[in-house]
Amino acid sequence: MTFLRAHSPAPASSRWHFLADHLRSTAELAREFTAPFAGGDVAYWLGALHDVGKASCAWQDRLAVVACTGGRVGIDHKSLGTRVAYERGLGGFAGAIFGHHGGLVDTPNLRERYRSRLAEAPGDVASAERELPGLLPDLPEQFDHLVPAQWRADPLVGEMALRLCYSALVDADSLDTSAHFQGLSGPRVRPDADFGHLYKVFEQRRRDELAGRGGTPIGSLREQVYADCLAAAERERGVFRLGAPTGAGKTLASGGFALRHAEKHNLRRVIVAVPFLTITEQNAAVYRRLLDQDGADQVVLEHHSQVDFDDPGAGRWARLAAENWDAPFVVTTFVRLFESLYARKPSAMRRVHRLANSVIVLDEVQALPHAMLAPILDGIRLLVRHFGVTVLLSSATQPSFWALDEFKDVPRTDLIHDTPKLVSDLRRVRYEWQLDPKPTLADVGDQAASEQAALVVVNTTADAKTVYDRWREIGASGVAWHLSTRMCPDHRRRVLGTVRARLRRGEHVLLVATQLIEAGVDVDFPLVFRAMAPADSLLQAAGRANREGRMADGGRVVVFAPEDGGQPPTYKTLVGCTGRQFGPDKADPDDLMALGRYYRNVYSLLNLQDVQHVGQRIQQARRRWEFETVADGPIDASTKRRDRKLAFRMISDDGISVVTPQGAGTPELRRELEQLIEELRQAPVPDLKKLRRLQAYTTNLHPNTLRQPGVTALLRPVLGGSEVRRGVLAEWVGEYDDATGINLDPSLEQFVL
Incomplete structure (x- = not known):
């Protein structure tokens, strides 16, 4: 037994990884990860049993053969541990062992699947079983008493517990x-943060920054919002709402709340999730400035990569580089947070256990996709009630979540005592409407160009380019800038820096952007044009006008319906609901009563509570512990394939992650990035630090762009497989415009070999 091996030696090493050591180390670490929610004993034995199938003679012999080549053993090693755990009382929780490489499966099929695997090689099973007493001399005869009663009593609680235990195991x-x-001598896990210290650092740096800014008309109101949030942080864990208007300082207030609340309740981390990459970039920069310290470990981790490390084409050890959120303060996206929670593959789920005993701030919560609200809200309910989580819902346009069954009985605490009064005190704009007749995008561009400073927000990247090209056409490009997801994050950051500087100096400045700018991005224009959109988007865009309240007559917000503009398919119903509540001779978008009616109207028209709605069907699959059905969709009776349209998806068409070294600010940095990309492309085990370095130069392309002639030829895979498709990190080698980013209309000369 002493010489049973789990892994071959590392390159340039002769040290084998012994099986007994690996089982115990994995078990101890899984116990540590799950202790905050009483899952330690279950997770320990999942870890101790996960690789016991490697004890078979056939597996050991095959490892010896392939060790020098780095090849796969190719013999099942998961089914024996699954059977032991299942039959000794862990039941469906044994699925964590069966799926620790390939992913969680539909639990109703688990027993049949592990039994059929074991039946294929009974001799291997017998030889491994003979080693069990030596490998695990303390292995209990029964595990059922280790499973908390609540996990068995409520299938949704049990399903969530299995997700977190599986995450801890992988x-x-x-x-x-x-x-x-x-x-290394053992796994490297960061010790729990001292949130008392982090809160003090945050508070001191915040005060220093505010002292250097000077006063503004709404500065005192922001301080009151911040004070209200800190006072609420002393309360017990639960669901909190921050409904302050745009420009009320929610980024700092929610950060202060989260840090103080984590200190008060001895929580493990803070996770801030936002809808758009631009907010991720901006908020991460703010929190780094207030929390990171020179010479110390990084406090703030930013994560939004969509690379699929579980794809077979990614390479044998690619999953070891998947992000696991081992940091005190994580800034991520809604997509990464909730698609990790409801995933089934190990690389996507290895970070999920970090949610337990944390503060989760959902910033701009109105942007959560309506179709997925049932599983999202139910997940929040379970995390708060059973897994030690506090959730803060932050938005100037608070959705009516409590009108939905999943949230109707969830207690909540409002951080602002008198939201209507605060909204009135912070009202800084007046609305104008250009809906009939409809202007063209060029008309709007011309109106904006006649102003000293104006922001135009449109619904698609194509519309943003149309407006920017109009400014180029009329000779305004020297004072005009463009923002869209075709630009990498660092490029967008530089543009925002330039725009803010010109606004501060009172210089001529024009900016066109997609909706990525409207939620939480800190810019202050006297005039904002907003293409007709859902009500919450209109109000969010208005938050970019007269943000500091310096204009006595208020900022102007012009809502227009472009004759030649596009919009996402999901907007049709939402824009219809908006037109019923808001517009000329109707309410303005900052009318809280009208906004509540708007949300309830949307939920009703979208049939969110109907049992056939995709969100409710996902909930039904969760109750049955059907993890494949949740993540990949149910099996279609006619095609016998899984219907991904009925799977949990935050975005119906996931983008392709594209790294753009051309977006670097200097030629030297571009060469450095190109070298990093090549190192990652060649590495047998991808380096997580290098991947994090590339995030600032990685953006996403819609899958439809691949249908355009020649585009695929301009994408070179880096990680995730050899073909360009969803889940692959690719390098863009085509044109990259200094103003608008990735050029999807390349010249024909690029295809001449």
Whole structure:
């Protein structure tokens, strides 16, 4: 037994990874990860049993053969541990072992699947079983008493518990395996943060920054919002709402609340999730400035990569580089947060256990996709009630979530005592409407160009380019800038820096952007044009006008219906609901009563509570512990394939992650990035630090762009497989415009070989 091995030696090493050591180390780490929600004993034995199938003679012999080549053993090693756990009382929780490489499966099929695997090689099973007493001498005869009663009583609680236990198992397994291949003595796990210290650093730096800014007309109101948030942080864990208007300082107030609340309740981390990459970039920069310290470990981790490390084409050890959120303060996107929670593959889920005992701030919560609200809200309910989580819902346009069954009985605490009064005190704009006749995008561009400073917000990247090209056409490009997701994050950051500087100096400045600018991005224009959109988007765009309240007559917000403009398919119903509540001779978008009616109207028209709605069908699958059905969709009776349209998806068409070294600010940085890309492309085990370095130069392209002639030829895979498709990180080698980013209309000369 002493010489049973789990992994071959690392490159340039002769040290084998012994099986007994790997099982115990994984088990101990999984126990540590799940202790905050009473899952320690269950997770320990999942970890201890996950690789016991490697004890078979056939597996050991095959490892010896392939060790020098780095090849796969190719013999099942998960089914024996699954059977032991299942039959000794863990039941469906044994699915974590069965799926620790390939992913969680539909639990009703689990028993049949592990039994059929074991039946294929009974001799291997017998030889591994003979080693069990030596490998795990303390292995209990029964595990059922280890499972908390609530996990068995409520299938949704149990399903969520299994997700977190599975996450802990695969993270522990990856960390221990990585440590071996890196030649370390054991897994490297960051100790829990001292949130008392972090809160003091945050508070002191915030005060220093405010002292250097000077006063503004709404500065005192922001301070009151901040004070209200800190006072509420002393309360017990639960669901909180921050409904302050745009420009009320919600980024700092929610950060202060989260840090103080984490200190008060001895929580493990703060996770801030936002809808758009631009807010991720901006908020991460703010929090780094207030929390990170020179010479110390990074406090703030920004994560929004969509690379699929579980794809077979990604390489054998690619999953070891998947992000696991081992940081005190994480800034991520709604997509990464909730698609991780409801995923089934190990790389996507290894970070999910970090949610337990944390503060989760959902910033601009109105942007959560309506179709997925049932599983999202139910997940929040369960995390808060059973897994030690506090959730803060932050938005100037608070949705009516409590009108939905999933949230109707969830207690809540409002951080602002008198929201209507605060809205009135912070009202800084007046609305104008250009709906009939409809202007063209060129008309709007011309109106904006006649102003000293104006922002135009449109609904598609194509519309943004149309407006910008109009400004180029009329000779305004020297004072005009463009923002869209075709630009990498660092490029967008530089543009925003330039625009803010010109606004501060009172210089001529024009900016056209997609909706990525309207939620939480800190710019202050006297005039904002907003293409007709859902009500919450109109109000969010208005938050970019007269943000500091310096204009005595208020800022102007012009809502227009472009004759030649586009919009996402999901907007049709929402814009219809908006027109019924808001417009000329109707309410303005900052009318809270009208906004509540708008949300209830939307939920009703979208049939969110109907049992056949996709969100409700996902909930039904969750109750049955059908993890494949939730993540990949149910099996279509006619095609016998899974229908991904009925799977949990935050975005119906996931983008392709594209790294753009051309977006670097200097030629030297571009060469450095190109070298990093090539190192990642060639590395047998991708380096997580290098991937994090590339995030600032990585954006997403809609899958439809691949249908355009020649585009695929301009994408070179880096990670995730050899073909360009969803889940692959690709390098863009085509044109990159200094103003508008990735050029999807390349010249024909690029295809001449």
